[in-house]
Amino acid sequence: MPAMQGLRVFGIDFTSAPRRAKPIRIAAGHRQGPVVRLDGLTALDTLDAFSAWLRTPGPWIGGFDLPFGLPRELVVHLGWPTDYAALMAHYAALSRESIRERFAAFCDARPAGAKFAHRACDKPAGSSPSMKWVNPPVAWMLHAGMPRLIEGGVHLPGHLAGDESRVALEAYPGLLARELVGRRSYKSDTKAAQTPERLIARKDIVDSLEQGRTRLGVRLKLSHAQRDELVADASGDSLDAVLAMLQAAWAAEQPRYGWPEEADPLEGWIVGA
Template sequence: MIIVGIDFTSRPSKSKPLTCLNCEFDGTVLRAGELVEWPSFEGFDAFLLSSGPWITGIDFPFGQSRRFIENIGWPKRWRDYVEFVGSMERSDFRAKLDEYRKPRPTGDKEHRRSTDIAAGSISPQKLYGVPVGLMFFEGAPRLLQAGVTVPGVLDGDPHRIVVEAYPGVLARRLIGRRGYKNDTPKNQTADQANARRDILGKILDGDCVEDFGFNVEAPINLRDDPTGDQLDALLCAMQAAWAWQQREYDFGAPSGLDPLLEGWIADPVTCAKTNKLDSGDKEAIGFGTPDAHSIRRSKKRTVGGTNLVSLPRRILDKAHSDGRPELSKIMFLLGAG
């Protein structure tokens, strides 16, 4: 399968292009291939319209929080409010978000989606610092116009699939909160270079296999880019490959997803944290499939000396439809404790 990781920016240029890493995935190994840079949205738009099959992970927020959408009075379906946003000028969109934020008290000016809370990412309303709000403005309408499929959000061409990636959450699991990139040359440091070396080294050494279920082969020089864009494109590709592995199970989407409004980040641990089980608890189940790894990451409890684990309803329903009714129970028997 063709897997593509794209590091996104709201204003591509020669000095800060969109970075695209083309990969191949055979189910066990993700192999990084050609690296392409687009200094404008022209290349990005052409890619979205290119023939599949392919799946890509792109690192911008695909949606806004339900709280923000309801408060501001925008349409309550993803495709409708994205179409509305797409009709605005960039300056108008910025003004709308500024107007919303200014009268609100500190701590209630910008809201996060459920997936942002799970991933530790900032609000998709953010216009300053890392302007992910502007990335949403530039990116989401392009997905809608291109007619791609965004699992759980938008039904489009089933051979052109796009998932929201967030490389930062994967990088933090590998190296903690060490900085590993900077766009400004004078702020690029040896410590950041060492952090990029550690991220890529851990990936190539198999540190992500437990969460992702596959190995990665990639050139060492991806770590040499001080902006981190090339390395981030690889992390995006890994998250897209994980989603492809889960395609029979909603591409790994959280069972508690607010699908027609907020969207979700395609990352195994992030999706696990946002999964809401039938009991109403948020749990870390790891994978979207009813395999041993998923079960190990599910909530376990002991009753009468027996280990039991809760499984999400979507997994139970899928297991039953696959002819495995023994799994279609709320509690799955793991064995004697």
């Protein structure tokens, strides 16, 4: 890897069950003024490899595509701890089956159209509720990822103090992608759905990022091979990692890393929401 200049930034496209066919994707880059250069993409196919990677020496800032918190409404209803560290320890100690039963019972008691509890950041970000256990299973991403972030001792602004040279923020690539291509789909894990239209949407996203046509005020710098790789990955995982990296690069320049004053430390906040 070339010698780094500027701030090191990472974007992490997380999965709760990484494997060789569907790894955790990490985009590594550095920010120099308004330019963010992509240095490379890494694939981690186990959660233990992810835990080891988290100990990468700082300084760096990373955007992680997984929820960092649960809706306060849900936590209070279930009688779970309302202190963040205590809540995460309680959640991590539960089995997925136990979590699913509690969340399903909560949803079953609510009217159609309002089954899930939401965090304050969900609506402005357009993200799925962090209690959702299917399509996408973000509740399992929280369950698998946050204990490892906490154990890794990274700094979680707004949530928990840690090593301030290694800063972890909640990112959501879909927020930035929608700014660039609206509701056009750009990815699928299903071969039959990996259409020319989705490939064109990925190309349009990459073109816009290289031209700096986003409200983040940063411009992506790629090699020809990197551009081809991002467009060719029909799963969208590589591109999502890069989108999360750019969100982290933007947050690095913001007061409180872009957290609004009124953000709830139990729920957390999505970068740029």
